[in-house]
Amino acid sequence: MSGNIILDDEAKTDDALGTYPDQKTIEQRLESGFFLLDKGAGPTSHQVAAWVRDMLKLPRLGHGGTLDPFATGVLPLMSGKAMRLTKQILEHNKTYIAVFQFKNEVDQEALGEVMEQLTGRIYNVPPEISAVRVQVRTRKIHDFTLLDQSAKRIVARIRCEAGTYIRTMARDMGLLLDQTVDLKELRREDSGRFGLNDCVQLHEIADAIWLWKECNEGEALLRMLHPTEKLLAGLPRIVVKDSAVAALAHGAPLLRPGLVSIPDNLSSGQNVLVTSIKGEAVCFVKVNTDSKSISTLEKGEIGRPSAVLMNDDVYPRRW
Numbered sequence: 001m002s003g004n005i006i007l008d009d010e011a012k013t014d015d016a017l018g019t020y021p022d023q024k025t026i027e028q029r030l031e032s033g034f035f036l037l038d039k040g041a042g043p044t045s046h047q048v049a050a051w052v053r054d055m056l057k058l059p060r061l062g063h064g065g066t067l068d069p070f071a072t073g074v075l076p077l078m079s080g081k082a083m084r085l086t087k088q089i090l091e092h093n094k095t096y097i098a099v100f101q102f103k104n105e106v107d108q109e110a111l112g113e114v115m116e117q118l119t120g121r122i123y124n125v126p127p128e129i130s131a132v133r134v135q136v137r138t139r140k141i142h143d144f145t146l147l148d149q150s151a152k153r154i155v156a157r158i159r160c161e162a163g164t165y166i167r168t169m170a171r172d173m174g175l176l177l178d179q180t181v182d183l184k185e186l187r188r189e190d191s192g193r194f195g196l197n198d199c200v201q202l203h204e205i206a207d208a209i210w211l212w213k214e215c216n217e218g219e220a221l222l223r224m225l226h227p228t229e230k231l232l233a234g235l236p237r238i239v240v241k242d243s244a245v246a247a248l249a250h251g252a253p254l255l256r257p258g259l260v261s262i263p264d265n266l267s268s269g270q271n272v273l274v275t276s277i278k279g280e281a282v283c284f285v286k287v288n289t290d291s292k293s294i295s296t297l298e299k300g301e302i303g304r305p306s307a308v309l310m311n312d313d314v315y316p317r318r319w
Helices: 026-031 045-056 081-090 108-117 166-177 202-215 219-224 242-249 291-296
Strands: 004-006 032-039 061-063 072-080 094-102 120-123 138-149 153-160 181-191 237-240 259-263 271-275 281-287 301-308
Touching: 004 291, 026 032, 026 072, 026 219, 032 045, 032 081, 032 202, 045 061, 045 072, 045 202, 061 081, 072 081, 081 301, 094 166, 108 138, 108 166, 166 181, 202 219, 237 242, 237 281, 242 281, 242 301, 259 291, 271 301
Parallel strands: 072 181, 237 271
Antiparallel strands: 004 259, 032 072, 061 072, 094 153, 094 181, 120 138, 138 153, 237 259, 271 281, 281 301
């Protein structure tokens, strides 16, 4: 199990600068934050993102992980600088509950064999209706579990690598069973560490926005609109001093004197989250050396920002 190396145990933060993530205002969260939506059946992921964007009068608002119009479940909606983290969201494992309809009654033993064949590393070619270019690729199916079965229909839970097409799995089941298999219903139970219990409905977001805009009551919206840092919880991180935050926000390299702590298992070339002492997400940095070497240095460049998440006017320039 990895830990942290403390490089400056006397470093302090000025409470007059920046904001602890859980104390961020609605305006600050709109600049970099996210909703966790339980998407309903009917609209596309793009449509629901556009509806929320328009309600908030934002220039842009994106989503993390497309769901087909008929599919429901966990859909992160990203605001402001949080949109730069879409790649991280898309790479999370996902879990789905799927309903498959068979043309003919399926034998229990044959079904079990097919589900076993479709577990592990499998070919998963995007369906023709997908916006993704059709090409041969593989995805890992961590778990394919039968939950319920009737004569011509099954309900299954699928825990899989990001980017897996469940509709393609239905097609492949049909090929292996020599009959047509249709995906009738699909619900995303979780995306990474976020599940349905963390989500809200679209009408709840609409109500919360109305209360904030029309009645100046923002409590409901604050509960639904999360700071970016919650999205990044659990990632290894480099903590830096207040004096280093502004420089990094302007795109300057990360220097050894600005460090407070580092993960003890960094490797050269790794892309690592950098936070302030308060826990604010500052940027991602691609480090140019490892933890052992960093801990022996007194000065020098450690890495350069690959994605800046903090505005450059939050902490004052000190150079």
